[in-house]
Amino acid sequence: MTALPPPPTPPGAAPGDDSAARRRALLGVGVRADLTDPADTARDLVLRATPTGVDLDLVDGVDALCQDLAVGLTTLRGSDPFNLRFGFLGLTPMVDQTSPVLAREGLRSAVVELVAADPRVRRVVDLSAPSPTGDVASRRLDVTVSFEAVSGDPATLNTGGLASGTPFGEVAP
Numbered sequence: 526m527t528a529l530p531p532p533p534t535p536p537g538a539a540p541g542d543d544s545a546a547r548r549r550a551l552l553g554v555g556v557r558a559d560l561t562d563p564a565d566t567a568r569d570l571v572l573r574a575t576p577t578g579v580d581l582d583l584v585d586g587v588d589a590l591c592q593d594l595a596v597g598l599t600t601l602r603g604s605d606p607f608n609l610r611f612g613f614l615g616l617t618p619m620v621d622q623t624s625p626v627l628a629r630e631g632l633r634s635a636v637v638e639l640v641a642a643d644p645r646v647r648r649v650v651d652l653s654a655p656s657p658t659g660d661v662a663s664r665r666l667d668v669t670v671s672f673e674a675v676s677g678d679p680a681t682l683n684t685g686g687l688a689s690g691t692p693f694g695e696v697a698p
Contacts, residue, residue: 548586551676555589557582566599
């Protein structure tokens with residue numbers, strides 16, 4: 526990669542609109558790491574064709590923030606030797622709690638803690654974790670967290686996509 530390309534102009538943007546550049550400055554840029562399979566949590570870097578060959582594909586703005594949060598939610602806290610504070614503490618309540626109600630509350634708290642700890646998140650707006658119906662012994666819990674980025678953009682993450690085959694994160698319209 527030689528230089529960072531300019532951010533894509535949003536459709537319908539007026540000439541001179543620098544909102545994409547401001548979003549990129551506030552929320553960051555990262556290398557695109559898409560899920561290798563919707564039924565798994567593994568990710569792989571994405572390449573894109575350029576006029577001179579092939580380069581790493583990038584994500585920026587809210588997409589970069591959502592990708593970083595998704596990676597954080599699938600990384601055990603303390604497992605990154607270069608940043609021991611990075612990661613998710615949601616595995617502990619799922620393993621230690623024998624009560625499904627307490628496990629669910631612990632998991633909800635861990636999701637909010639991870640999202641709110643990111644300096645690019647202004648505030649967490651909503652969190653929903655519907656009570657599981659049907660199989661009461663299931664350890665699967667679909668948590669949806671809505672938040673507002675420091676750029677003012679609303680975003681929603683749905684943890685139901687973790688290894689379940691459904692999309693993981695989505696940007697609110």
